[in-house]
Amino acid sequence: MTAIFDSTLRDGEIGIELPESFDAGLYFIGTIRTPFLRREDCPRSGADSDALCTIEVFERFADALLGIEAHAEFDVLYWLHRSLRTVMVQRPHHRPDPRGAFALRSPVRPNPIGLSACPLVKVEGRFLTVRGLDCLDGTPLIDLKPHQADAGRRAGP
Template identity: 40%
Template sequence: MPGFKPKPPREGEVTLDFTPGSDGPGVHFIGRVASPWGPGDCPRNIAKARESGKGAQITLDPAFEPALTGLKVGQPIIVIYWMDHARRDLLVQNPRHTDGVRGTFALRSPARPNPMAQSVVLITSINGATIGIDAIDCFDGTPIIDIKPWLPTIDTPPGL
C-alpha cells in the first residue's frame, strides 16, 4: 500500500528483512507441502487423507522458522494452501458425490476462482522449519500460504 508504514516492533518481536508479497500479487508462499499424493491418487478431503494413515510435512522457507515459536506437537493448526493444479474457471460444478449441480462456493472443491484450500491438521513434530502433520489432502509440492493455530474458543461455531 502506498504510504503504509508499519509500526516499529515491540520488545521481543522479530521481523523479516523483506516484505512478503511486495514484489507481486500480494500473496507470498511461505513453504511447500511434502505429501505422498499426486495426480490420480490424492484423497478428496482431509478425512480421507487421515483414513490413509499417511502423514505429511510442511517445510517453510527458513526465514519463517521464527514464526513457529509457540506451536507445540499435538496442537491443531489451520493450514492454508494454494491448489496450483486446480481449474479456476468453474462457477457451477457437478461433483460425483452429490445428487446434482452446486455452485462453487457451496463446495470444498479445489476448482475455484482463487484455488485456496484449508485443512485443520495436528502437529506431529517440529524440527527447525519443518512441521510434521498427521495428514493433508494435496499434491506433493503444494505451496503454503499461511498457518494459524486452531482455537476452539474462536473456530468452533456457536451452538456446536
C-alpha cells in the same frame, strides 16, 4: 458478466472469464510434502487421511514458527496450484445436481485456497510433521494458524 461454455465443462456446468488483474498478492511461505503424486491419489478430504505429511516453512519465514509446539492442531492453508479457477457451477462426480463453487469444497474456485485442520505430530526446526492433508506433493503453503477450537488449549504430552 459473460458465461463461458467450452468442451471441458460437463453438462450443467458454468464457466466465467476472470478479471484482467488481481486485487491482492500473497507470498508462498513454504512447501507441502505429501505421498500424493497425482490428483487421483489424494484423499477427497484431509479428514479422511492419516498419512504423515511434511510442511517445510521457508527459511525467511521460520521465525514465525516460535511457540508452535504449544498447539496440538493447526489450520493449514494452501494454494491448490494445479486447479482451474473459472468454473463457478460444477457437477462433481459424487453429486448429481450442479452446485456453485462456494457451496462446495472443490479445489476449483476463483481463489484456489485449500484449508485442512491438521494434528501436529512433530516439529524439527522449520519442518513440521502433520496428519490430515489432502493435497498434491509440492503444493505451496500460504498460512498456518492454531486451529480455532485449539487456540486456547495447550498441547498434551
